Amino acid sequence: MLSLRRKDLVCRQAVELVTAYLEDALSRRDRRRFESHLRECPNCSAYLEQIKMTIELTGAIEPEGLGPEARVDLIDLYRRWRGE
Amino acid sequence: MDVELLSRLRNGNEEAFVKLVSWYQQPMLRLARSMVSSHAVAEEAVQDTWMGVVRGIDRFEGRSALKTWMFRILVNRARSAGSREHLNVPIEALHAVDPSRFDEQGHWADPVDRWTEHSDERLDAAAWVPLLKSALDDLPPRQREVVILRDVEGLSGDETCEVLGISKGNQRILLHRGRSRLREILDAEIERS
Numbered sequence A: 001m002l003s004l005r006r007k008d009l010v011c012r013q014a015v016e017l018v019t020a021y022l023e024d025a026l027s028r029r030d031r032r033r034f035e036s037h038l039r040e041c042p043n044c045s046a047y048l049e050q051i052k053m054t055i056e057l058t059g060a061i062e063p064e065g066l067g068p069e070a071r072v073d074l075i076d077l078y079r080r081w082r083g084e
Numbered sequence B: 001m002d003v004e005l006l007s008r009l010r011n012g013n014e015e016a017f018v019k020l021v022s023w024y025q026q027p028m029l030r031l032a033r034s035m036v037s038s039h040a041v042a043e044e045a046v047q048d049t050w051m052g053v054v055r056g057i058d059r060f061e062g063r064s065a066l067k068t069w070m071f072r073i074l075v076n077r078a079r080s081a082g083s084r085e086h087l088n089v090p091i092e093a094l095h096a097v098d099p100s101r102f103d104e105q106g107h108w109a110d111p112v113d114r115w116t117e118h119s120d121e122r123l124d125a126a127a128w129v130p131l132l133k134s135a136l137d138d139l140p141p142r143q144r145e146v147v148i149l150r151d152v153e154g155l156s157g158d159e160t161c162e163v164l165g166i167s168k169g170n171q172r173i174l175l176h177r178g179r180s181r182l183r184e185i186l187d188a189e190i191e192r193s
């Protein structure tokens, strides 16, 4: 039987630290525990990779271009606002 | 860039305003849409914001980025519009990962998928963005706001706190839950494909 040392993270805990890890908001001690867990755990490494890819894909969401009509409306409004 | 644009805006330069609108109309609409229940209300909030920008530009002190300042106006307008609508707030998930994915010791019960064979490969963004957009729409509003500002608009954590008027800790929790949920949805689809 594998016995866990108390300072070791299990995967269920590790996944909750991922954002704080990426934000560089973990204490030095927690960061060490997290990184040593990653080194030994291919699943959590894959999980971290998935989170990074999720962030990258979310960044690829582009706003649709602004239609010409909407722009004309706003310019009209702008002239009125400035004129007031 | 902000400084020059700002002085042109203050002088009532129409071209500068058009530029500002073409950059920020869609991002603002998307953020507003995430806070209120209908497109019409979101458009109204954005229009109110442009008015607030035009009228307030002389008072804007430039202590934060122009974008942060505008988003903050928007959030205030959208929130007051949203509170008039009495939205039902969905219950937020407490776990980054569905607890049933772990065994009794807290280890992954099944292997976690590598989305690409090699970790340096990229997923085809065009294929997954539509799914991600609808997943973003389904997030609880506060998570959605944070994810949009951080991961779509590229604001920093501090700027996001300023725009939404929330603490750093709160911002991180909302970001964590939002990103975790998006990952979960992508994972389910990627596994099926």
Ligand SMILES: [Zn+2]
Residues within 6 Å of the ligand: A010, A011, A012, A014, A037, A041, A043, A044, A045, B108
């Ligand atoms: Zn693990």
